[in-house]
Amino acid sequence: MADFTANPSLPSAAGAAAPREPRRMSSVARIFGAFYSPGATFEDIAREPHFILCWVVIAAASVFGSYTLLARFGAYGLARQALLARPQAQTLSAAQLQAQLATAAKILPIQMYAAPVFVVLMLLLLGAIFLGAENFLLGQQVKYKPMLATVSHAMLPIALYSLAGAAVLWLRADPNTARFDNLLGSNPAFYLDPSSIGPVWNAFLEHFDLFSFWTIGLLALGMTKLGAKVKFGSALAVVVGLWLLYVLLAFGLAVLA
Numbered sequence: 001m002a003d004f005t006a007n008p009s010l011p012s013a014a015g016a017a018a019p020r021e022p023r024r025m026s027s028v029a030r031i032f033g034a035f036y037s038p039g040a041t042f043e044d045i046a047r048e049p050h051f052i053l054c055w056v057v058i059a060a061a062s063v064f065g066s067y068t069l070l071a072r073f074g075a076y077g078l079a080r081q082a083l084l085a086r087p088q089a090q091t092l093s094a095a096q097l098q099a100q101l102a103t104a105a106k107i108l109p110i111q112m113y114a115a116p117v118f119v120v121l122m123l124l125l126l127g128a129i130f131l132g133a134e135n136f137l138l139g140q141q142v143k144y145k146p147m148l149a150t151v152s153h154a155m156l157p158i159a160l161y162s163l164a165g166a167a168v169l170w171l172r173a174d175p176n177t178a179r180f181d182n183l184l185g186s187n188p189a190f191y192l193d194p195s196s197i198g199p200v201w202n203a204f205l206e207h208f209d210l211f212s213f214w215t216i217g218l219l220a221l222g223m224t225k226l227g228a229k230v231k232f233g234s235a236l237a238v239v240v241g242l243w244l245l246y247v248l249l250a251f252g253l254a255v256l257a
Contacts, residue, residue: 027053034153035160038218042150042225049149054156055123059116061159066112068166072175079104081180085199127151130219133238140227150222157214161186186210200254207247216243 025033025044031054033041069078079101092100127148134142165183169175182190189197189205197205220236227235 030054030153031057031156034156034218038221039225041153042218042222045149045153045222046146046225049146051149051152054149054152055120058119058123058152058155058159061162062115062119063113065162065166066115068169069180070109070112072169072172073180075105075109076101077176078180079108082108085181085194085202123148123152123155126155129242130223130239133242134223134227134230137238138223138227138230138234140230142226146226150226151219154215154218154222157211157218161209161211182206184211187212200251203254204247204251207250212243216240 024047025041027050030041030044030050033044073081083097083100083104127144130151131142131144131147134140134147161184168183169178172178179194185191187206187209189202192202192205194202216239217236220232220239223235223239224230224232
């Protein structure tokens with residue numbers, strides 16, 4: 001007997017595409033979850049990728065950090081520290097040094113408050129880089145938006161570094177005793193005298209930072225949640241390899257400069 005209960009105009013249950021599982025965490029919960037429950041957070045991001053609030057948090061931390069540096073050091077003080085850290089500063093005459101300091105003191109505040117724009121551009125670029133790594137090196141078929149959301153949330157420890165550095169700077173009675181580019185004791189360069197090891201090696205050692213390692217771990221974990229059967233060790237090897245490539249490239253450019 002024919003079954004007249006089925007509607008031929010509708011797809012069968014077996015042939016219908018399974019609906020996407022909705023996210024379980026709010027955007028605010030994801031911000032905190034990246035720190036206390038990263039596994040569940042990145043699983044939720046993979047289900048429904050959103051990152052606008054994450055961008056707002058990172059941008060706000062960047063602006064607050066810039067404001068703190070300018071308020072505590074002043075534009076001229078920041079420019080002086082940055083310029084004297086360069087090897088080329090030793091070859092400048094007093095007049096040349098003062099001229100460059102005056103120019104840098106005018107440009108530096110604009111650059112610092114424009115940092116959120118550069119942060120967003122960096123996140124967009126990193127999303128593309130890690131998308132290529134996920135798909136071509138780990139053999140996955142991940143789309144750009146989930147990867148961008150994953151990368152954005154993995155960068156939240158860097159925002160925490162900015163906030164913690166700003167807090168330390170506000171608590172200092174004399175900010176001039178601090179180095180604006182290395183406020184926390186989270187890397188080997190903090191404990192060494194830059195004048196004894198040189199600016200190039202100082203910048204190299206600054207890369208080996210606990211907050212950087214934290215971000216590397218989050219990136220690797222997030223990549224495992226986006227891909228099918230991606231092992232954490234494989235993802236970690238890819239992320240560490242890309243990070244080492246960046247560090248060596250930065251070191252090479254610093255040597256040649």
